[in-house]
Amino acid sequence: MKGRNLLMIPGPIEFTPEVMASMAQPTTSHVAPNFIECFGESLEMMRDVFLAPSAQPFILAGSGTLGMDAAMANVLQPGDGVLTVNSGYFSDRMGDIARRYGGRVTNLSADPGDIPDASEVARALEAGDFAIVTITHVDTSTGVLADVEGIAGVARDAGCLVILDSVCGTAGAECRTEDWGVDIHLTASQKAIGVPPGLALLTVSPAAMEVFESRETPVPSYYADFAEWLPIMRAYEERRPGYFGTPAVNLVAALNTSLKQILAEGMDARFARHERLAGAFRSGIRALGLDIVPASDELAAPTLTAIRYPDGVGPDLVPEIGAGGILTAGGLHPEIKQTYFRVGHMGAVNAADILATLGAIERALAAKGYEFECGSGLAAAQRALCD
Ligand code: PMP
Numbered sequence: 001m002k003g004r005n006l007l008m009i010p011g012p013i014e015f016t017p018e019v020m021a022s023m024a025q026p027t028t029s030h031v032a033p034n035f036i037e038c039f040g041e042s043l044e045m046m047r048d049v050f051l052a053p054s055a056q057p058f059i060l061a062g063s064g065t066l067g068m069d070a071a072m073a074n075v076l077q078p079g080d081g082v083l084t085v086n087s088g089y090f091s092d093r094m095g096d097i098a099r100r101y102g103g104r105v106t107n108l109s110a111d112p113g114d115i116p117d118a119s120e121v122a123r124a125l126e127a128g129d130f131a132i133v134t135i136t137h138v139d140t141s142t143g144v145l146a147d148v149e150g151i152a153g154v155a156r157d158a159g160c161l162v163i164l165d166s167v168c169g170t171a172g173a174e175c176r177t178e179d180w181g182v183d184i185h186l187t188a189s190q191k192a193i194g195v196p197p198g199l200a201l202l203t204v205s206p207a208a209m210e211v212f213e214s215r216e217t218p219v220p221s222y223y224a225d226f227a228e229w230l231p232i233m234r235a236y237e238e239r240r241p242g243y244f245g246t247p248a249v250n251l252v253a254a255l256n257t258s259l260k261q262i263l264a265e266g267m268d269a270r271f272a273r274h275e276r277l278a279g280a281f282r283s284g285i286r287a288l289g290l291d292i293v294p295a296s297d298e299l300a301a302p303t304l305t306a307i308r309y310p311d312g313v314g315p316d317l318v319p320e321i322g323a324g325g326i327l328t329a330g331g332l333h334p335e336i337k338q339t340y341f342r343v344g345h346m347g348a349v350n351a352a353d354i355l356a357t358l359g360a361i362e363r364a365l366a367a368k369g370y371e372f373e374c375g376s377g378l379a380a381a382q383r384a385l386c387d
Contacts, residue, residue, distance in 0.1 A: 004325065008326055010303070011191040013347045019258050030249055040236045050175070057201070057204075058201070062200045066223075089334070094134045115139070143342065168192075183208040194348060278303070278305065293340050305342070329342040355378060
C-alpha cells in the first residue's frame with residue numbers, strides 16, 4: 001500500500017514539488033533584499049499571467065474572499081447599482097459583499113447549471129442604473145463557465161466596471177483580462193495558480209484605480225484599503241522596502257516559483273492543456289452514462305467538473321471514491337447539493353491523474369451496484385487523450 005491519496009477537489013489542489021520546496025525555505029525578513037526581489041518579481045509576473053499589462057497588481061495575505069471583499073470595498077460607493085451575473089454559490093457571495101458596502105444589488109440568475117448570457121446581461125443593464133457588473137468566471141459550486149469576453153463587453157458598453165471572481169479560473173481557464181475589458185480580476189492562491197491557501201491576488205485596471213481614487217467616501221474596510229496597500233506594492237516593484245501588514249513571506253516565495261512555472265509553460269499552452277484534460281474527463285464521464293451539471297459542453301469549465309449521480313447512487317459515492325485513493329468533493333449548490341459531486345482538474349494536473357480518477361470513479365460505481373461496462377469511461381478518456 002502506498003498510503004497516498006490524489007487530491008482532485010476543486011481547491012486546494014496538489015502543488016508541484018518545487019512550489020513546496022520554496023515554501024520550506026527559511027523565513028526571511030519581509031524587508032530583506034532577497035524578499036523584496038521575490039515580491040517585486042511576483043508582482044511583475046502577475047501582469048503576464050493575468051494578461052493585464054497595464055493593471056496594478058496586489059498580493060494580499062488572506063483567502064479568495066478577501067480578494068472579493070477588497071474589490072468591492074474599494075470601487076463601490078454606497079448607492080451604486082451592482083448587477084451580479086449569477087451562476088451559483090460564489091456569485092451569491094459577491095452580491096452579499098456588495099450589499100454589505102451599501103450597493104443596490106440586482107441579481108441576474110439562472111437555473112443551477114446555467115448562467116445568463118451576454119444578451120440577457122445587456123437587457124438587464126438597459127433596464128437599470130448600474131456602476132458595477134460582477135462575473136464568476138467558473139462557479140465552483142456548479143462547474144459553470146461564464147462567457148467573460150461577451151459579458152464584459154456589454155458591461156463596458158454600458159459604462160460599468162467589471163469585477164471578475166476567477167478564484168477557480170485564473171491560470172487554468174482562458175482570461176484575456178485587458179483585451180476583454182475586465183477591470184478587477186481577483187483570485188486565490190490555492191487553485192490553478194498552484195500555491196497553498198493564504199494569498200488573495202488582484203489586478204486592477206487604470207479605470208478602476210481612477211474610480212477608487214475619485215471616491216467621495218472612505219473605503220469602509222481598514223485591512224483591504226488600496227490606499228494602504230498601493231504604496232507597498234509600488235515600493236516592492238521599485239525594489240524598495242515597505243510595510244503596512246506583514247506579508248505571507250513563505251507563500252510569496254511559493255507564488256514566485258509557481259508564477260515562473262506557469263509562464264514557462266506559456267498561457268496559451270496552459271489554457272489548452274486544461275481544455276484538453278477537461279474534455280477527456282467529460283468524455284469518460286459521459287461514456288459511463290453519467291451527466292454533468294452544466295447545461296451544455298460550452299458551459300463546462302476546464303478547471304472542474306460537476307457530475308450528477310446516476311439513479312440509485314448518492315453522496316456516499318464520494319467516500320467510496322476516496323477509499324480508492326482519489327479525493328473528490330460533494331455538491332455545494334444549495335438547491336441541488338445532494339444530487340452531484342465535483343472533481344477538480346487544474347494546475348499541475350496531468351493525463352495520468354485524469355485516468356486514475358476515472359478508474360476510481362468506475363470502481364466506486366461498481367461497488368454501489370451501478371450497471372455499466374467496466375472500463376468504458378477509461379477507454380473513452382484514453383481515446384480523447386490519444387487524439
Ligand atoms: N470564489 C470562487 C469561485 C471560489 O471557488 C472560492 C473558493 N472555493 C471563493 C470565491 C472563495 O475563496 P476562499 O475560499 O479562498 O475564500
